[in-house]
Amino acid sequence: MNVKTYNAISPKGLNYLAERGYQLNADQPADAILLRSQDLHSETISDSVKAIVRAGAGFNNIPVDELSQRGIPVFNTPGGNANAVKELTIAALIMAARPVIGAIDFANSVRGGDVSLRTESDKGGYRGTELAGKTLGVIGLGNVGSKVANTALALDMKVIGYDPGLNANTAWRIDRHVQHASQVETLLQAADYVTVHIPYTEGNHFFISRDKLALMKPEAALINYSRNDIVDNQAAVDALKEGHLRRYLTDFSDDVLYDNDQVIITPHIGGSTIEAEETSASMAAQQLDAFLTSGNLIHSVNFPDINEPFTSQYRVGIFHENVPNMLGQISQVFGSFGLNIEELSNRANKQYAYTLVAINELDDQQEAGLLSRLGQINQVLKVHFYQQSK
Numbered sequence: 001m002n003v004k005t006y007n008a009i010s011p012k013g014l015n016y017l018a019e020r021g022y023q024l025n026a027d028q029p030a031d032a033i034l035l036r037s038q039d040l041h042s043e044t045i046s047d048s049v050k051a052i053v054r055a056g057a058g059f060n061n062i063p064v065d066e067l068s069q070r071g072i073p074v075f076n077t078p079g080g081n082a083n084a085v086k087e088l089t090i091a092a093l094i095m096a097a098r099p100v101i102g103a104i105d106f107a108n109s110v111r112g113g114d115v116s117l118r119t120e121s122d123k124g125g126y127r128g129t130e131l132a133g134k135t136l137g138v139i140g141l142g143n144v145g146s147k148v149a150n151t152a153l154a155l156d157m158k159v160i161g162y163d164p165g166l167n168a169n170t171a172w173r174i175d176r177h178v179q180h181a182s183q184v185e186t187l188l189q190a191a192d193y194v195t196v197h198i199p200y201t202e203g204n205h206f207f208i209s210r211d212k213l214a215l216m217k218p219e220a221a222l223i224n225y226s227r228n229d230i231v232d233n234q235a236a237v238d239a240l241k242e243g244h245l246r247r248y249l250t251d252f253s254d255d256v257l258y259d260n261d262q263v264i265i266t267p268h269i270g271g272s273t274i275e276a277e278e279t280s281a282s283m284a285a286q287q288l289d290a291f292l293t294s295g296n297l298i299h300s301v302n303f304p305d306i307n308e309p310f311t312s313q314y315r316v317g318i319f320h321e322n323v324p325n326m327l328g329q330i331s332q333v334f335g336s337f338g339l340n341i342e343e344l345s346n347r348a349n350k351q352y353a354y355t356l357v358a359i360n361e362l363d364d365q366q367e368a369g370l371l372s373r374l375g376q377i378n379q380v381l382k383v384h385f386y387q388q389s390k
């Protein structure tokens with residue numbers, strides 16, 4: 001099978017696939033796409049593509065709605081780069097509290113004469129404040145936000161978190177000393193530092209809006225290592241200029257942010273560590289292989305996860321809409337070919353569902369007829385067949 005890749009994917013992931021016989025970027029139609037931040041919205045995704053896997057967390061670069069309608073699963077690698085982003089966010093907090101960059105520039109500019117005398121006499125201009133005792137507001141307590149919140153507690157900060165969609169697994173990881181805000185407004189009013197760790201979705205467009213910025217303390221700093229349009233950058237720049245915000249640190253460039261001493265921009269490097277790239281690429285490669293060889297869905301963002309050991313001779317994976325009587329129709333097709341279902345897993349994720357059927361007996365004629373009849377059921381989006389490797 002052929003996997004088309006975009007961006008710099010760690011060899012850990014590429015080698016995993018190559019060792020299992022996948023061709024990478026061969027001159028033939030792709031069975032799958034493996035990528036990081038490449039924008040796929042304006043690309044035509046060919047019908048040969050069975051799956052798309054994002055080595056990373058954010059998947060707003062992928063046309064997920066269109067792919068869901070076509071029965072193509074999209075995967076991401078949650079948590080794979082969370083520690084890297086956490087560490088850079090802590091660096092941002094320190095840069096927001098202490099004038100580290102200006103001080104380095106100053107130290108480098110002091111040349112000639114008695115360097116030590118001049119640095120000692122002028123260093124007063126580079127005094128900062130401490131994080132200990134200050135309040136950090138963390139918006140989004142998922143893989144990244146929960147780590148940032150816990151680490152900030154270890155720096156003796158007070159931490160308030162806001163995440164109305166928190167899942168139970170993540171909730172267990174959050175230190176009990178993180179205070180819970182049920183309204184984001186409470187967090188914005190109380191925090192000396194606000195850091196945002198939420199995905200970019202239509203609903204989160206300009207989540208940090210002009211109105212929300214107005215609620216923040218004038219001496220507060222805002223950190224955005226999530227995505228560009230989660231913060232209204234123009235409103236942030238205006239708030240800085242009018243003295244309603246002290247500092248803005250972001251991982252995303254934008255024309256309105258340049259030439260501003262109160263802004264610190266990094267070039268989308270939150271997940272750019274050797275460790276994070278290796279972990280994310282390995283997760284992506286393993287999840288892709290699991291799907292292409294056994295139909296298991298692990299960390300799918302648009303279909304439900306189903307991850308069962310492949311113990312039967314054959315499996316059929318059916319992507320379909322989440323509507324009544326799909327299981328009845330699917331079982332009826334298997335029955336009409338005299339096929340006994342050994343196991344059937346079915347799960348739904350909003351308007352889409354996935355059914356994985358295990359069987360042991362099947363000849364070539366039954367295979368062709370079965371797949372074609374399943375594909376003809378209304379609301380079935382895609383059907384894949386898997387055979388146990390010898």
Ligand SMILES: NC(=O)c1ccc[n+]([C@@H]2O[C@H](COP(=O)([O-])OP(=O)(O)OC[C@H]3O[C@@H](n4cnc5c(N)ncnc54)[C@H](O)[C@@H]3O)[C@@H](O)[C@H]2O)c1
Pocket residue numbers: 057058059078079081082085139140141142143144145162163164165166167170197198199200204207225226227251268269270271272
């Ligand atoms: N700068 C980088 O290189 C970098 C690296 C990794 C992730 N990210 C960005 O950070 C985002 C978060 O990453 P993650 O791994 O923690 O994702 P995650 O899915 O583990 O967590 C996101 C959390 O945000 C919460 N959330 C969503 N909308 C919210 C809202 N309006 N208010 C409050 N909470 C909300 C969700 O309930 C979830 O718990 C990613 O989607 C990605 O865009 C950036």
Ligand SMILES: O=C(O)[C@H](O)COP(=O)(O)O
Pocket residue numbers: 036037055056057058059081268269270271272
């Ligand atoms: O969402 C993510 O995982 C980050 O933004 C990292 O993106 P990258 O893989 O392009 O560095």
